Structure formats: C-alpha cells, structure tokens
Amino acid sequence: MPGLPPGVGHDYGELLRRWRELDGSSGLIVRTLCEAGGHPVLAVESERAASGEPGGLYLSAGVHGDECAPVWALLAWAEGASAILRERPVVILPCLNPVGLLWNTRLDGDGIDLNRCFENGSHPVVGTWQGFLQGRRFETAINLHEDYDASGIYLYELTRGESAGDALLAACEGIIPRERAGEIDGSPFANGLLVRSTEIEQVVAERLGGFPEAAYLFLKHAGTGYTFETPSELDLTRRIAAHLAFLEAATAC
Ligand SMILES: [Zn+2]
Known part of the structure; x- marks a missing residue:
C-alpha cells in the first residue's frame, strides 16, 4: 500500500522523514512551522503558494491523533501529485497534532481538542498557524478526519456555490460505502452528505463551543471547505485508499 510502511500508522518520525524527502522535489517546500510537545509541526507549500499566488488548495490531516489514515493518505497523495503541485498553489499541513498521533x-499534548479552538490565537500551534495563513485565499480547503462511531464514509461540505459533495463521495464509495445514518453528531445527513452555506458561526456557537479548522477556513480563507471522514474501526489500508480517492477527486476539480 502506498503511504504506509507496515506497523507505523502512528510513527511520527517516519512521517516527518517522508515529508522532508519531498522538500525540493515536485516543487515542494517543506518547513517547520512550530513545535508541539517538542516535535516539529510541518507546513508544506508548492512554489506557487510560496510565491503568494492566491487560490488553489489547502490540505490538512492529523488534527485528531487517533485518526491516522488521513496523514498517510495525504503523504501518498503528495508523493504522486507532481503535476498539481507544479501547476497550482497548494498549502499542506501534514499533521498539526504530532503528540496526538504518537499517543x-x-x-x-495539553489535553486540548484542536478542532474546537482554531479561532484561539493564544494556543501556540493555532496562533502560529493563523499567522502563516494571514492574507491567503484558497479555492478549496480539505480537512481529513475519521470517526470511530461511523460505519461508512461521510462528508461535511461548506460552500458558497453548487454542491460537488455527492460526486466526491461517489468517487470513494467503491472503497468504503457511505454512512447510512440520517444523523451524525446531532447534524442531519442525507446519503453521507451535509451541505452548509450559512449560519456557520451559529452552529459553532450552539453545538461545538469552538471553531473546527474547516469552519475557520471557510469564514476567513476558503471558497469551499470539505471535511471527509472514514470509519476508524475499519481496515487501515481501505481507510487510506478512501482518503486518497477523496483527495484525487477533490483536487481534480
Ligand atoms: Zn477528527
């Protein structure tokens, strides 16, 4: 399976090594954004993103450390996406929570759910991340997650235009079928998809108590936001393949 050497789903050292190998190749620039719990947090940019060109893609994984398929899928995608990385501005956050991944x-490492505090600039990683993103605009932001309660894939889509979510799920459901539940974490889903265009701040305030990465990005930096989820109790190889299929479909638009 591309992306995952046997037995290293939570091996952050291996993840760092593989990303750093990409520095300078495929037009990618791999930098240390900050440290978390003594571990480097990487930020990766294509040359077009580093030169300040607006638009393009924002891709992030590893915000929740017990959801390890996304970090390896994102790495595998970058290792094979040389044309997109040359031709488009692309910003990648390979793993914003290295201690969570390791543990x-x-x-x-401080017991904080990062995905409920992306508005909180006093958190050291979030504050550095906010500064890194200052002034940047993306066409599409993609956040990769997993869910231990789910039995199928599902997608939160935040958009100001037409929904593409159903087609994106269709590109992945041959690997893992869609979640059939009509309600996930208190939100109504139809065939694995929830589309929202408005009232993002209200939902965050009433249901979440702090900003997920996707909501913050949609309000400040991105035209469209996708949060793709796989069931974390399923076979890891299939989960990685599903995330990779999602990335390939969503970045081909
Ligand atoms: Zn998550």
Whole structure:
C-alpha cells in the first residue's frame, strides 16, 4: 500500500522523514512551522503558494491523533501529485497534532481538542498557524478526519456555490460505502452528505463551543471547505485508499 510502511500508522518520525524527502522535489517546500510537545509541526507549500499566488488548495490531516489514515493518505497523495503541485498553489499541513498521533489520542499534548479552538490565537500551534495563513485565499480547503462511531464514509461540505459533495463521495464509495445514518453528531445527513452555506458561526456557537479548522477556513480563507471522514474501526489500508480517492477527486476539480 502506498503511504504506509507496515506497523507505523502512528510513527511520527517516519512521517516527518517522508515529508522532508519531498522538500525540493515536485516543487515542494517543506518547513517547520512550530513545535508541539517538542516535535516539529510541518507546513508544506508548492512554489506557487510560496510565491503568494492566491487560490488553489489547502490540505490538512492529523488534527485528531487517533485518526491516522488521513496523514498517510495525504503523504501518498503528495508523493504522486507532481503535476498539481507544479501547476497550482497548494498549502499542506501534514499533521498539526504530532503528540496526538504518537499517543493515538484525539487531543493534543495539553489535553486540548484542536478542532474546537482554531479561532484561539493564544494556543501556540493555532496562533502560529493563523499567522502563516494571514492574507491567503484558497479555492478549496480539505480537512481529513475519521470517526470511530461511523460505519461508512461521510462528508461535511461548506460552500458558497453548487454542491460537488455527492460526486466526491461517489468517487470513494467503491472503497468504503457511505454512512447510512440520517444523523451524525446531532447534524442531519442525507446519503453521507451535509451541505452548509450559512449560519456557520451559529452552529459553532450552539453545538461545538469552538471553531473546527474547516469552519475557520471557510469564514476567513476558503471558497469551499470539505471535511471527509472514514470509519476508524475499519481496515487501515481501505481507510487510506478512501482518503486518497477523496483527495484525487477533490483536487481534480
Ligand atoms: Zn477528527
């Protein structure tokens, strides 16, 4: 399976090594954004993104450390996406929560759920991340997650235009079928898809108590936002393949 050497789903050192190998190749620039719990947090840019060109893609994984398929799928995507990386501005956050990945926990090293505090600039990683993104605009932001309660794939889509979510799920459902539940975490889903265009701040305030990465990006930096989820109890190889299929479909638009 591309992306995952056997037995290293939570091996952050291996993840760092593989990303750093990409520095300078495929037009990618791999930098240390900051440290978290003594571990480097990487930020990766294509040359067009580094030169300040607006638009393009924002891709992120590893915000919740017990959801390890996305970090390896994102790496595998970058290792094979040389044309997109040459031709478009692309910003990649390979793993914003390295301690969580190493410990196989949702929370970061201080017990904080990063995905409920992306508005909080006083958090050291979030504050640095906000500064890194200052002034940047993306066509599409993609956040990759997993869900241990789910039995199928599902997608939160935040958009100001036409929904593409159903077609994106269709590109992945041959690997893992769609979640059939009509409600996930208190939100109504239809055939694995929830589309929202408005009232993002209201939903965050009433249901979440803090900003997920996707909501913050949609309000400040991105035209469209996708949060793609796989069931984390399923076979890891299939989960990685589903995330890779999602990335390939969503970045081909
Ligand atoms: Zn998650």
